[in-house]
Amino acid sequence: MGTQTGAAAASTAPAADKSYTLNSKGIPTELAAYGNGKIPASALEKVGSTGHKLWAPAAQNLNQMIADAKTQGVTIGITDSYRPYEEQVDLAKRKGLYSQGGLAAKPGTSEHGWGMATDLDLNSKAQAWMRENGEKYGFHENVPREPWHWAYRPKTS
Template sequence: MGIEGVNSRIANIQSRILALQGQQATTTTGPAAARGGAAPAQGSFASQLRSAVAANQGADKSYKLNSKGIPEDLVAYGNGKIPAEALGQVGDTNHKLWAPAAQSLTRMIDDAKRDGVKIGITDSYRPYEEQVDLARRKGLYSQGGLAAKPGTSEHGWGMATDLDLNSDALSWMRKNGKNYGYVENVPRESWHWAYRPPS
């Protein structure tokens, strides 16, 4: 990584620290403090710093992709067979994706929240067995259903998420998603967003 990458990470962490300091100042001088009560905590400095560092890990990394855009290290595992150590948790949810995709989605959700936009998650990594069950319940795309053929789903690579989006959130995603590597790539599913790692 070049010096520009290091400087960019430092600047990002510094901006998050300043934002946290601003929140703490509001907490200690805001209306609740004036009444003698405590304002709600916005998270400790340490947790904010950890979040900022985690969000920037791998930000400058690029991946060797196969002809379908899948990182070669994931291809070695197989669709729907990604091991737990290659997955990352998305924020404080129970959802998991391939670790770089999870980090990017976590950062995107946090940034949207700062813009006053709520982005929820309804689905994420889908093991092979779940893909089989979904295809049975919802039918295959090729037959007018909503499921990819088991073993071919972007969810099975841990590189796609289904989001809970109201109209404001969908508009925000269409404007900003690409900045986090996420693209809307299924025409009849505005909730389905796929991660495209840098190559």
């Protein structure tokens, strides 16, 4: 991003330069201590003016990404974010487990339960923009059957 100019040059989110120590499963150690689906409100931050929340660094980067996309005429919406454990259990019952052809991770293993994944509302223009730019903000499309699912990967120390 160092060679970009204009609005894109200011697109580094507040958390983008901070590094985190991850455990063997790629979870920041500060989150792993809480447990999946048990992240306290103090570690979460709102995504824009929506009712959605993510782990604070992920929310900061997502907010910046949405704002930067908007300056380029791209609208990124959000349909899901942090999921407490109880919501993961309910979702697994309703949508089935991913390992069995459904759309839910086993409760207690979901990236949403760490506040590190979001489901986005993307038209074809926004999907293409995400595929080109998401990684600059730490977001990766990592579930092949779910092009709306984007996981946040923080920089590591």
